[in-house]
Amino acid sequence: MQFSVKTGEPSSLHCTCLVAGVFEGGKLTPVAQILDKASHGYIGKVFKSGALEGRNGQTLLLFQVPGIAAERLLLVGLGAEKDSTLRAYRKAVHKATRALNDSGVKEAVFALPLLAIPGTDAYQRSRHAVEAAEDAVYRFDQCKSKLDHRKASLQKLTLLVNREDLRAAERGVHDGAAIAAGVALAKTLGNLPPNICTPGYLASEARKLAKGGKLKVTVLEEAQMKKLGMGALLAVTRGSRQPPKLIIMEYHGAAKDKKPFVLVGKGITFDSGGISIKPAAAMDEMKFDMCGAASVFGTMKAITEINPRINFTGVVPSCENLPDGNASKPADIITTMSGQTVEILNTDAEGRLILCDALSYAERFKPAAIVDIATLTGACVVALGNVVSGLLGNDDSLVKELLQAGEQADDRAWQLPLYEDYQDGLKSNFADFANVGGREGGAITAACFLARFTKNMRWAHLDIAGTAWKSGGEKGATGRPVPLLVQYLLDRA
Numbered sequence: 001m002q003f004s005v006k007t008g009e010p011s012s013l014h015c016t017c018l019v020a021g022v023f024e025g026g027k028l029t030p031v032a033q034i035l036d037k038a039s040h041g042y043i044g045k046v047f048k049s050g051a052l053e054g055r056n057g058q059t060l061l062l063f064q065v066p067g068i069a070a071e072r073l074l075l076v077g078l079g080a081e082k083d084s085t086l087r088a089y090r091k092a093v094h095k096a097t098r099a100l101n102d103s104g105v106k107e108a109v110f111a112l113p114l115l116a117i118p119g120t121d122a123y124q125r126s127r128h129a130v131e132a133a134e135d136a137v138y139r140f141d142q143c144k145s146k147l148d149h150r151k152a153s154l155q156k157l158t159l160l161v162n163r164e165d166l167r168a169a170e171r172g173v174h175d176g177a178a179i180a181a182g183v184a185l186a187k188t189l190g191n192l193p194p195n196i197c198t199p200g201y202l203a204s205e206a207r208k209l210a211k212g213g214k215l216k217v218t219v220l221e222e223a224q225m226k227k228l229g230m231g232a233l234l235a236v237t238r239g240s241r242q243p244p245k246l247i248i249m250e251y252h253g254a255a256k257d258k259k260p261f262v263l264v265g266k267g268i269t270f271d272s273g274g275i276s277i278k279p280a281a282a283m284d285e286m287k288f289d290m291c292g293a294a295s296v297f298g299t300m301k302a303i304t305e306i307n308p309r310i311n312f313t314g315v316v317p318s319c320e321n322l323p324d325g326n327a328s329k330p331a332d333i334i335t336t337m338s339g340q341t342v343e344i345l346n347t348d349a350e351g352r353l354i355l356c357d358a359l360s361y362a363e364r365f366k367p368a369a370i371v372d373i374a375t376l377t378g379a380c381v382v383a384l385g386n387v388v389s390g391l392l393g394n395d396d397s398l399v400k401e402l403l404q405a406g407e408q409a410d411d412r413a414w415q416l417p418l419y420e421d422y423q424d425g426l427k428s429n430f431a432d433f434a435n436v437g438g439r440e441g442g443a444i445t446a447a448c449f450l451a452r453f454t455k456n457m458r459w460a461h462l463d464i465a466g467t468a469w470k471s472g473g474e475k476g477a478t479g480r481p482v483p484l485l486v487q488y489l490l491d492r493a
């Protein structure tokens with residue numbers, strides 16, 4: 001979609017469709033007041049008739065409103081004025097965009113960014129409008145044999161802003177479009193079927209990103225993993241016919257001697273559980289087990305479009321987890337790149353195994369901070385549901401920065417404790433430690449495992465098992481936590 005910003009008086013704007021917000025209970029926003037006046041009380045009458053209550057996300061499309069130059073007027077509910085938040089704003093934009101798209105409108109002017117939402121500025125309101133609108137029109141249809149020709153009716157959105165906010169709003173549109181492109185890439189990589197989106201496919205995707213000339217890409221093959229002693233990553237890939245890849249993408253936006261921020265994304269392109277095989281129900285959703293990797297790709301895409309002055313390295317360990325005569329077995333003991341030995345008690349706890357070697361490898365970059373992103377545990381979904389990502393780390397300031405970025409980006413995380421006491425769960429009678437603890441506190445013991453490989457770095461871990469995709473009728477990748485990660489990096493520039 002195309003986005004632009006402009007200034008102007010809402011009632012005299014000539015356009016196909018003007019979109020304005022209304023609060024719940026008939027309280028008009030300043031823009032709606034202007035429109036009400038120009039139309040001699042038409043908007044007020046609509047409320048009185050009960051056709052619209054102003055619930056957040058509720059929409060009503062009106063034609064040829066007297067006194068208003070726009071051909072159509074789409075009113076969208078913002079909810080109660082006292083609950084006026086960034087979230088409610090984004091939801092209103094999302095629903096309005098869907099309504100426009102469904103009604104076949106090709107272009108529209110949004111007056112919503114004019115609204116003064118507490119704690120936001122014009123940059124944020126235009127950025128989030130772009131992000132929410134792009135999220136609303138995203139489709140994954142490349143695997144359908146017939147394309148739906150009704151799709152993508154909406155092509156152009158103009159954001160109405162105050163004159164003094166023009167520059168900030170333009171920046172917001174630019175950054176918002178970059179973030180939305182990153183989110184869309186993460187969604188598409190997640191949605192692709194696992195027979196297409198293999199480790200090799202992800203490696204080619206990295207090379208594609210490098211074509212823009214802003215990235216250095218290195219892909220390590222199995223032979224190099226062996227040389228490096230990555231016994232944990234190699235143990236997971238044993239049952240697969242697809243060659244594993246360790247993908248490294250380097251973006252240099254600051255001086256060469258500045259330490260990079262490093263993101264490490266879990267790239268299991270299909271997780272059957274291995275010999276500790278999963279139940280058949282919903283196993284298809286384990287194609288989403290590379291959504292951590294997808295979020296690193298999406299963040300890389302957004303960053304190369306925004307060009308902030310930072311150094312940023314993405315690391316993606318990628319392979320499949322499948323059963324086979326050659327697959328790893330429960331009770332196998334392997335030696336990780338760090339030299340520590342691990343007893344594999346459950347082959348389905350494979351994410352931490354590929355991540356631990358990738359984290360050890362990443363230590364060579366001397367990260368300013370390192371964050372891994374992984375669909376790591378079902379236990380995290382039990383603890384936090386699908387609303388927030390789990391966040392744990394060994395450095396309080398890093399955890400705070402990530403929590404704040406999540407708030408700013410409307411892509412929130414919630415901290416879980418990482419006390420030393422939880423380490424007891426990983427005890428093994430035969431190796432240094434095991435790859436699983438008991439059922440209790442599973443998201444925390446998984447992080448405890450990773451903590452044993454990141455002692456020398458400022459490290460945090462995002463468990464996105466509950467937030468990376470949706471199940472049910474709207475099954476599909478969400479693109480989270482690309483917005484959080486991009487915000488975190490922009491805040492460091």
Ligand code: BES
Pocket residue numbers: 271273289346348349350351375376377378379381436437442465466
């Ligand atoms: N990829 C899964 C985690 C997962 C499961 C995410 C379901 C979202 C939904 C991970 O590799 C896994 O299988 N974890 C196990 C760990 C257990 C064996 C300790 C789990 O959560 O059951």
Ligand code: MN
Pocket residue numbers: 271273347348349350351
């Ligand atoms: Mn697993």
Ligand code: ZN
Pocket residue numbers: 268271289348350351375376
């Ligand atoms: Zn997994």
